[in-house]
Amino acid sequence: MNEPHYLQPLLPTPFHSRTQAACCTALWSGWAGYQSARCYTHVEFEYFAARNQATLFDLSPMIKYRIAGSDSLPYLNRLMTRDVGKLAVGRVAYTVWCNDVGKVLDDGTLFRLDDNEYLLCAQDRHLPWLQDSAIGFDLEVEDVSERFAALALQGPTSYAIVQRMGFDDLMSLRPFGWRRVKYRGAELIVSRTGFSGDLGYEIWSAPDQAESLWDDLMAAGADFGLMPMGSDALELLRIEAGYLLPNADFMPADHATRASRGRSPFELGLGWLVDFNKGHFVGRRALQAERAGSGRYTFVGLDIDGNKPAHESLIYHRRRELIGHVTSAMWSPTCKRNIAIAELQAGREAMLDDLWVEIYLKKELKWEKLMVRCRVVPRPFFDPPRRLATPPAAY
Amino acid sequence: MPARGLIRARVAEISPPLIRQQFPLMLSYDAIIIGAGHNGLVTACYLARAGLRVVVLEGNPYIGGATVSRELYPGFTYSNCSYVCSLFRPEIFRTLDLPRYGLQVIPYEGSVTMTRDGGYFASFVDHDANRREISRFSKRDAENYDRFSHEMSRQCRFIKKFLLTTPPDPTSFKWRDLKDLASLGAAFYDLGETQMYDTIRFYTMSCADLLDQYFESDVIKGVIAGSSIIGTALGPYSPGTAYVMLHHYMGEVDGTIGAWGYARGGMGSIATALANALQAHGGEVRVNAEVNDVIVKDGRVCGVALKDGEELHAATVASNLDVKRTFLNIMDERDLPAEFVRRVQRFKIRGSSGKLNIALDGMPSFPQIPENCPARRGDMHITDSMERIERAYDDWKSGTWSKDPYVDMLIPSQIDPTLAPPGQHMMSVFVQYAPPRLASGDWTDADRDAFGSTVVDAIGAYSPDFKDRIRHMEVRTPRELEAEIGLTEGNIFQGELTLDQLMFNRPVPGYAQYRSPVEGMYLCGSSTHPGGGVMGAPGANAAREILRDLGRKDGQL
Ligand SMILES: Cc1cc2nc3c(=O)[nH]c(=O)nc-3n(C[C@H](O)[C@H](O)[C@H](O)COP(=O)(O)OP(=O)(O)OC[C@H]3O[C@@H](n4cnc5c(N)ncnc54)[C@H](O)[C@@H]3O)c2cc1C
Numbered sequence: 016m017n018e019p020h021y022l023q024p025l026l027p028t029p030f031h032s033r034t035q036a037a038c039c040t041a042l043w044s045g046w047a048g049y050q051s052a053r054c055y056t057h058v059e060f061e062y063f064a065a066r067n068q069a070t071l072f073d074l075s076p077m078i079k080y081r082i083a084g085s086d087s088l089p090y091l092n093r094l095m096t097r098d099v100g101k102l103a104v105g106r107v108a109y110t111v112w113c114n115d116v117g118k119v120l121d122d123g124t125l126f127r128l129d130d131n132e133y134l135l136c137a138q139d140r141h142l143p144w145l146q147d148s149a150i151g152f153d154l155e156v157e158d159v160s161e162r163f164a165a166l167a168l169q170g171p172t173s174y175a176i177v178q179r180m181g182f183d184d185l186m187s188l189r190p191f192g193w194r195r196v197k198y199r200g201a202e203l204i205v206s207r208t209g210f211s212g213d214l215g216y217e218i219w220s221a222p223d224q225a226e227s228l229w230d231d232l233m234a235a236g237a238d239f240g241l242m243p244m245g246s247d248a249l250e251l252l253r254i255e256a257g258y259l260l261p262n263a264d265f266m267p268a269d270h271a272t273r274a275s276r277g278r279s280p281f282e283l284g285l286g287w288l289v290d291f292n293k294g295h296f297v298g299r300r301a302l303q304a305e306r307a308g309s310g311r312y313t314f315v316g317l318d319i320d321g322n323k324p325a326h327e328s329l330i331y332h333r334r335r336e337l338i339g340h341v342t343s344a345m346w347s348p349t350c351k352r353n354i355a356i357a358e359l360q361a362g363r364e365a366m367l368d369d370l371w372v373e374i375y376l377k378k379e380l381k382w383e384k385l386m387v388r389c390r391v392v393p394r395p396f397f398d399p400p401r402r403l404a405t406p407p408a409a410y
Numbered sequence: 411m412p413a414r415g416l417i418r419a420r421v422a423e424i425s426p427p428l429i430r431q432q433f434p435l436m437l438s439y440d441a442i443i444i445g446a447g448h449n450g451l452v453t454a455c456y457l458a459r460a461g462l463r464v465v466v467l468e469g470n471p472y473i474g475g476a477t478v479s480r481e482l483y484p485g486f487t488y489s490n491c492s493y494v495c496s497l498f499r500p501e502i503f504r505t506l507d508l509p510r511y512g513l514q515v516i517p518y519e520g521s522v523t524m525t526r527d528g529g530y531f532a533s534f535v536d537h538d539a540n541r542r543e544i545s546r547f548s549k550r551d552a553e554n555y556d557r558f559s560h561e562m563s564r565q566c567r568f569i570k571k572f573l574l575t576t577p578p579d580p581t582s583f584k585w586r587d588l589k590d591l592a593s594l595g596a597a598f599y600d601l602g603e604t605q606m607y608d609t610i611r612f613y614t615m616s617c618a619d620l621l622d623q624y625f626e627s628d629v630i631k632g633v634i635a636g637s638s639i640i641g642t643a644l645g646p647y648s649p650g651t652a653y654v655m656l657h658h659y660m661g662e663v664d665g666t667i668g669a670w671g672y673a674r675g676g677m678g679s680i681a682t683a684l685a686n687a688l689q690a691h692g693g694e695v696r697v698n699a700e701v702n703d704v705i706v707k708d709g710r711v712c713g714v715a716l717k718d719g720e721e722l723h724a725a726t727v728a729s730n731l732d733v734k735r736t737f738l739n740i741m742d743e744r745d746l747p748a749e750f751v752r753r754v755q756r757f758k759i760r761g762s763s764g765k766l767n768i769a770l771d772g773m774p775s776f777p778q779i780p781e782n783c784p785a786r787r788g789d790m791h792i793t794d795s796m797e798r799i800e801r802a803y804d805d806w807k808s809g810t811w812s813k814d815p816y817v818d819m820l821i822p823s824q825i826d827p828t829l830a831p832p833g834q835h836m837m838s839v840f841v842q843y844a845p846p847r848l849a850s851g852d853w854t855d856a857d858r859d860a861f862g863s864t865v866v867d868a869i870g871a872y873s874p875d876f877k878d879r880i881r882h883m884e885v886r887t888p889r890e891l892e893a894e895i896g897l898t899e900g901n902i903f904q905g906e907l908t909l910d911q912l913m914f915n916r917p918v919p920g921y922a923q924y925r926s927p928v929e930g931m932y933l934c935g936s937s938t939h940p941g942g943g944v945m946g947a948p949g950a951n952a953a954r955e956i957l958r959d960l961g962r963k964d965g966q967l
Pocket of ligand 1: 474477497700896935942
């Protein structure tokens, strides 16, 4: 590419020749500087493929950092709210990390590749933060985003497909585990992880194997209903799975202009990721104080009457007092419920039995306002037993 | 199937001597439902949710009635009768929380028809793709298709309001009936003047007359007309078929009106999910429990007697069987007014359909349809004009099955991984027309096989390797539909969907509110409003009326 970079601000991923050929819709979006298909054929069919068959999603734009060196573990334990010491080689952990005042900077998955080597996958870029925090530790942090081409293979038949690919040894792979598998004379990493809340795998390869990997997976998946899936359908899956998305459900603390916009893990309902039984970590003091009862917000799942999604709706107690807002909403075709993830003011437990959402609805160009009853329900909204079953079922 | 296990467990819990001792002669319930078709199960679920002790008695060793899936050949699950889902009311799906009990409905894209000139016509979800496809046949029809769709949407919007309501009785002059009539009138008035005229015509006109208003291409009309005769002993030129088409349009999948989907695991998973929901609410299902008699004393129902003589007692009994079987077979005519019996005898319930379920060792080829056409995963047809459908109907009238049949064939295993081994396929072929009796007399096994061959040959003409791929086949004529699931004459809707048998006339005038002349005896199957199809609405409406009579507000929709 000799053209100046500014003529192509969004780069193709290593799968581009394949994703472009598969995309019938001309619907693309930018994701971390790359072209990412929003939808290949039809959102509905891609969504259902993920809940009934399997889908392939190009995950390559995900930001990835490699952390290696003898101090990796103490360093990560200082950075992350979780106890990284509990993470064994071969395992993956979902984690968040905070700033000094205990507000979440990002969430991501941490792979323990070896005794002293980790891979951190994140939504946002954090190199200066990660490097500056490493002062005094014996280790190296590097951005390895371009070294991997990655695919998410998700859905009930995903195990049948990896079997058909000849990836042995995955039968005993439990959720949040990873293995190296042989592939065309090289090695891939396959992890039982994903953003769909269903059975599924993420496959990490070298970029020069991307195209053959795509082709081989699509061929292996032909008898199992495999379809490429874009980010629009993924958004539906992740809401049903009850996962939060930075910049949608909460502001990463370092992006917020208003200090009040930062959220602690407790306020996001992620308190289970905070471990005070380990040594010092960034944000610890603030979080300890907060645990004593100063949290301002809480995240909940909502089940809303009717079938009109409550996008960006405000939430009222007894139709009058504003006590929160919806951050993500959808009609769930699998649960057959009108669901939402919402932020409520903390300390309002007594009000939860009389909650209402305000939905604005355009019916043939005429706006209508609905006040609709809703109830707090547990997340995930959809949690099929096959997600955790080991060995996984064929569908 | 998990639910079957559950059912057996439940039966085992209930029938041991311990309970027999408490009720030495018979078991006693608050309500007995005869028949575990999907409507009977829906009624039972609502009653159990309201706290009633409910038992569902099913004659067959399996549940579901015409909403059933069975493995008749190892590794292959057939949906033996109904095969696609759209009509099932979303309100019921949600209130009974059926996803939690394992129900998932997966939409599919459109349909494709192979034409006699070697071409094809497909329909697509994408509006522009669809318009360009129609314009290959007629530019005018492509643009008129939108007008036609709007008309159908208006009719759907109108009728949708009445699906989960009890039809008002126009002659009772009761406050409730007057109120409901008024709201029917208001909805009608709301249509606007032109639309009011159109609506009245719509309910009586033929599908052909309707389509001629919009389209000029024979292929387009032939394709659309298919849904106007499914399950109906009429041709597209017969008055009343425009409504039958609407009946097939008024469903939805996740708010997409007119969309159809597959129930994951086959249609039987709808019945399974309902049975699981019922059991979660404390209700019971008993299979192999054929009801022989409804016991009536002093004009009041008090229980049922099974074929083996066992009696079960309840002051409320609801029958999921069609209106004829209920009142003419398992009830004593002497318990019913003579005029009522005569009307039931005259109820039109003519069979007109057959079904083939086929296990294939691979995907058959259809050289006329492009390999990558997504409509292959939906309905496939081989009838390309209304004329041909009408000729097929002519055979029905002459007392034989159609020699050039209309088929609605699907291969759901392309989408649903649970139905067949990987790479192999299950095919469902719905066939129109097959008469309840042949001119030569009753159906014989040889007739059934000849019917099957006619259909296989018709499909084989479009798929060279189809016949060689067949590993097993189940052929059902109206005879099998009647004998196995008790659909009188094999009518798939438990009675024809013509205006004289709809709304307050279904099943018979004066008894459209799920009640019968015998106190405590109700109907809850497809013979009642709003009619046949896997819809659940008759069952839910009946439950509401039963609860109303019992003075219960809870458990309502
Ligand atoms: C071949 C075929 C294809 C169809 N395709 C579709 C489709 O694709 N989509 C769709 O929406 N609809 C379809 N239909 C229509 C739909 O399946 C039926 O209208 C609907 O399932 C009827 O349900 P029901 O509960 O009212 O009655 P049924 O399903 O008829 O249930 C009646 C039940 O009562 C039982 N029973 C009978 N006698 C006794 C007795 N004496 N004692 C105890 N139990 C008894 C029967 O065994 C049965 O289980 C199809 C029907 C057929 C036959």
